Each structure stands twice: as C-alpha cells, then as structure tokens.
Amino acid sequence: MTTIAIDGPAAAGKGTLSRQIADAYGFHHLDTGLTYRAVAKALLDAALPLDDETIATKVAGEIDLSGLDRSVLAAHAIGEAASKIAVMPDVRRALVEAQRAFSRKTPGTVLDGRDIGTVVCPDAEVKLYVTASPEVRAGRRHQEIIANGGKADFATVLADIARRDARDMGRADSPLRPAEDAHLIDTSTMGIEAAFQAARAIIDAALK
Structure with a gap:
C-alpha cells in the first residue's frame, strides 16, 4: 500500500x-478540498446552520468520500459555505480521520x-x-x-x-x-x- x-x-x-x-x-484519488465542500452541501441541502460546529461535525462524520462529484461541488455558493466550516477544529478533525481512512485503501x-x-x-x-x-x-x-x-x-x-x-x-x-x-x-x-x-x-x- x-x-x-x-x-x-x-x-x-x-x-x-x-x-x-x-x-x-x-x-484511488481524493481531492480533500471536496470533503469540506461535501459537508457544506449537506448542510445547505438540509437547511442546517453553517455556524453550528456540533451539527457540522456530525455531518462531517457521515460523509461518504467515495462519491464526491466535482462538477456539483464546484458551485460558488458551496465554496463560500465550505470556507465557513473549514475553520472549525472539530470539523477538521472529523474529516482528517475520514481522509486517513481513505489513504489506507489498496493498492x-x-x-x-x-x-x-x-x-x-x-x-x-x-x-x-x-x-x-x-x-x-x-x-x-x-x-x-x-x-x-x-x-x-x-x-x-x-x-x-x-x-x-x-x-x-x-x-x-x-x-x-x-x-x-x-x-x-x-x-x-x-x-x-x-x-x-x-x-x-x-x-x-x-x-x-
């Protein structure tokens, strides 16, 4: 590996x-920037607040990293929302763990x-x-x-x-x-x- x-x-x-x-x-390839955008999109889709770290962290822990669609996640509004949650330490920790798990895929x-x-x-x-x-x-x-x-x-x-x-x-x-x-x-x-x-x-x- x-x-x-x-x-x-x-x-x-x-x-x-x-x-x-x-x-x-x-x-396998992972653009880790898209993981923050995926959390932001999930929050926006569910009309959840972008300033609640507890909610954002819960969503981050449930994101499936295998199906990230770059064309959808590239939207400007998603990028703006992602920049707000990317500064949250607990969200970063949750996504880093998910990214590390992804990094262990074979080959x-x-x-x-x-x-x-x-x-x-x-x-x-x-x-x-x-x-x-x-x-x-x-x-x-x-x-x-x-x-x-x-x-x-x-x-x-x-x-x-x-x-x-x-x-x-x-x-x-x-x-x-x-x-x-x-x-x-x-x-x-x-x-x-x-x-x-x-x-x-x-x-x-x-x-x-």
Missing part, C-alpha cells in the same frame, strides 16, 4: 496532476490538499509540494473562469488568490506549508505534461 501526498496553493495545478498520477499508477492512494504531507498523512511514502507564482496561478484561474463562460478581471482574481494564500498559510490549525521531506515542483513555467513527468520521476525513485 502506497500513499502519495500532494499539497500546494490554489491553481498551482495539483488537482490535475494528482488525478493524472492516480490514473497512471492505478491508485495505493493519492490525496491532494493543503495539509496532507504535514497533518493528514505525515508518513506518506511520497510527498510533493506543487506551487507556482501568484501571477501565474491567477492567470490560470482567470482563463478558467472565462472558458466556463464567466466574467472576471485579472486584478480581482489575483487579489482573491492573495487573500486565499494568506488565509491558508496563516491559519493556526494545519497551515499550508511544505512538509520538511516534500519534493518541490514549481509549475510556473511548466505545462501539465512536464509537471507529470517530474512527479513521476520522483515517485518512481521513491518506490524502488
């Missing part, structure tokens, strides 16, 4: 890279998020930290919004990326940072295929 932990800031490419790696090795798993290598799976056989400059990440996010028929200006997206980085890196509970033994992959000047080949070389060397 092998666990690959992939961390990094928003729009660095870690989600696409994680899915490619899981496909290449025949491993192996790829988990991506903000605190996989540092908190969720500190004993992962391979740890990658995927990053890129804020300007490059904002450009990718901006293009994604336009491609999906939305409207946004680059400056607003860049400011949003900066705010999210500050929130993720500055929080007291499980801040975003590379694990001490993580391999850094900077995708600022890399296409996804180059990033995948770099990751694969690291993984193959670690698994020998």
Whole structure:
C-alpha cells in the first residue's frame, strides 16, 4: 500500500496532476478540498446552520468520500459555505480521520490538499509540494473562469488568490506549508505534461 501526498496553493495545478498520477499508477484519488465542500452541501441541502460546529461535525462524520462529484461541488455558493466550516477544529478533525481512512485503501492512494504531507498523512511514502507564482496561478484561474463562460478581471482574481494564500498559510490549525521531506515542483513555467513527468520521476525513485 502506497500513499502519495500532494499539497500546494490554489491553481498551482495539483488537482490535475494528482488525478493524472492516480490514473497512471492505478491508485484511488481524493481531492480533500471536496470533503469540506461535501459537508457544506449537506448542510445547505438540509437547511442546517453553517455556524453550528456540533451539527457540522456530525455531518462531517457521515460523509461518504467515495462519491464526491466535482462538477456539483464546484458551485460558488458551496465554496463560500465550505470556507465557513473549514475553520472549525472539530470539523477538521472529523474529516482528517475520514481522509486517513481513505489513504489506507489498496493498492495505493493519492490525496491532494493543503495539509496532507504535514497533518493528514505525515508518513506518506511520497510527498510533493506543487506551487507556482501568484501571477501565474491567477492567470490560470482567470482563463478558467472565462472558458466556463464567466466574467472576471485579472486584478480581482489575483487579489482573491492573495487573500486565499494568506488565509491558508496563516491559519493556526494545519497551515499550508511544505512538509520538511516534500519534493518541490514549481509549475510556473511548466505545462501539465512536464509537471507529470517530474512527479513521476520522483515517485518512481521513491518506490524502488
């Protein structure tokens, strides 16, 4: 059983890279950010409050991580709700336990998020930290919004990326940072295929 932990800031490419790696090795994949969105959606669907940690924690303990639908959970309203419950310590603890249970699936798993290598799976056989400059990440996010028929200006997206980085890196509970033994992959000047080949070389060397 092998666990690959992939961390990094928003729009660095870690989600696409994680899915490619899981496909290449025949491993199970979990985008841990979706687990918070799944709890938020369950609360919204049941018209439950988003500021009650006891209720949110109970819902978090009942979420099925095997059937998370990215297209549904990507909705803006769900993301806004998820940001409110993601700061609740008891919710984080419940979801970390669920994520750890997922990481023990055979033959192996790829988990991506903000605190996989540092908190969720500190004993992962391979740890990658995927990053890129804020300007490059904002450009990718901006293009994604336009491609999906939305409207946004680059400056607003860049400011949003900066705010999210500050929130993720500055929080007291499980801040975003590379694990001490993580391999850094900077995708600022890399296409996804180059990033995948770099990751694969690291993984193959670690698994020998």
